[in-house]
Amino acid sequence: MFTIDAHLDLSMNAMEWNRDLRESVFTIREREKNLSDKPDRAKGTVAFPELRKGNIGLVVATQIARYVARGNPLPGWHSPQQAWSQTQAQLAWYKEMVACGEMKMITGIDELNNHLELWKNDSIQNKPIGFILSLEGADSIVDISYVEKAYQYGLRAIGPAHYGTGRYANGTDATGHLNEKGKALLKEMERLNIILDATHLCDDAFWDAMDLFHGNIWASHNMCRKFVNHNRQYSDEQIKVLIERNAVIGAAFDAWMLVPGWKRGVSTPQQMNCGLNKIIDNIDNICQLAGNTLHVGIGSDLDGAFGKEQCPYDLETIEDLGKIPKLLQQRGYSENDIENIMHGNWLRFLRRSWL
Numbered sequence: 531m532f533t534i535d536a537h538l539d540l541s542m543n544a545m546e547w548n549r550d551l552r553e554s555v556f557t558i559r560e561r562e563k564n565l566s567d568k569p570d571r572a573k574g575t576v577a578f579p580e581l582r583k584g585n586i587g588l589v590v591a592t593q594i595a596r597y598v599a600r601g602n603p604l605p606g607w608h609s610p611q612q613a614w615s616q617t618q619a620q621l622a623w624y625k626e627m628v629a630c631g632e633m634k635m636i637t638g639i640d641e642l643n644n645h646l647e648l649w650k651n652d653s654i655q656n657k658p659i660g661f662i663l664s665l666e667g668a669d670s671i672v673d674i675s676y677v678e679k680a681y682q683y684g685l686r687a688i689g690p691a692h693y694g695t696g697r698y699a700n701g702t703d704a705t706g707h708l709n710e711k712g713k714a715l716l717k718e719m720e721r722l723n724i725i726l727d728a729t730h731l732c733d734d735a736f737w738d739a740m741d742l743f744h745g746n747i748w749a750s751h752n753m754c755r756k757f758v759n760h761n762r763q764y765s766d767e768q769i770k771v772l773i774e775r776n777a778v779i780g781a782a783f784d785a786w787m788l789v790p791g792w793k794r795g796v797s798t799p800q801q802m803n804c805g806l807n808k809i810i811d812n813i814d815n816i817c818q819l820a821g822n823t824l825h826v827g828i829g830s831d832l833d834g835a836f837g838k839e840q841c842p843y844d845l846e847t848i849e850d851l852g853k854i855p856k857l858l859q860q861r862g863y864s865e866n867d868i869e870n871i872m873h874g875n876w877l878r879f880l881r882r883s884w885l
Contacts, residue, residue, distance in 0.1 A: 573837030780829015
């Protein structure tokens with residue numbers, strides 16, 4: 531089944547992890563088997579061949595570069611200008627992948643429709659992976675004038691926050707309301723019809739954004755606080771507000787968001803019984819809150835600084851997103867429901883947003 535994944539850090543993996551995503555996952559793992567600089571070395575799950583094998587023809591692909599002020603223990607860049615420059619290096623990689631036919635940037639309805647028609651043609655080999663460009667964390671936006679610069683090169687979604695304290699909004703493991711720059715950012719995004727990605731906003735900033743932003747909202751990669759009680763997750767109350775705003779929420783595959791009590795670097799998916807059924811639990815919770823299957827999709831975040839050591843044990847590569855339809859069917863979901871979740875909801879969202 532054609533599948534859309536609404537959150538993949540492809541350029542980060544290419545430019546910071548130094549992975550040539552044109553090679554298979556298994557070739558990349560072999561190349562990394564003697565490396566130990568990152569915990570997920572030789573455990574990656576995402577590459578272009580596996581995306582194609584899984585019929586994952588459209589993704590939301592990120593730029594990401596955090597600014598860290600003096601004393602901030604998180605990894606990142608020491609000035610907004612450095613962070614911006616890092617996102618431009620990532621953009622250059624996407625452009626190079628487009629130039630060599632591996633990817634296709636999607637910025638509007640016509641490109642979207644043409645790309646979908648291409649992927650329906652089974653006679654074409656090595657189809658380009660379509661991608662919608664998103665910025666995860668707005669720290670790299672040097673000032674508000676840079677938002678339009680980014681829109682002009684193809685940026686279509688922004689998540690104002692990531693982890694910790696941000697220049698525009700605070701994110702996971704932080705607190706605090708939107709500052710004046712954050713409010714101005716939302717206003718400019720609304721003017722340009724840039725999608726607000728509510729993922730990672732701390733609770734204070736989330737509620738501010740729901741009040742202030744009147745454009746299109748999605749949550750590219752989130753899970754439910756009902757199952758793991760952490761501020762990275764959404765409460766049922768937050769999910770209901772997103773549903774009221776006609777948002778779509780992408781189910782994320784990071785194990786610590788799926789099972790309570792996960793200890794990074796210690797817990798294992800097998801030990802914690804973290805399989806793909808945990809994904810279905812979260813999808814089902816969102817569907818029950820909505821009363822339908824129209825507000826949830828896939829936003830895996832696979833290889834988002836973690837690999838097989840921290841994702842469902844029954845997923846070897848991203849190709850295994852193809853297991854989800856059967857698991858949904860076993861929970862009583864219809865063929866139409868499954869199509870909604872695997873691609874239909876994201877497509878309707880994009881068509882509505884880009885009219």
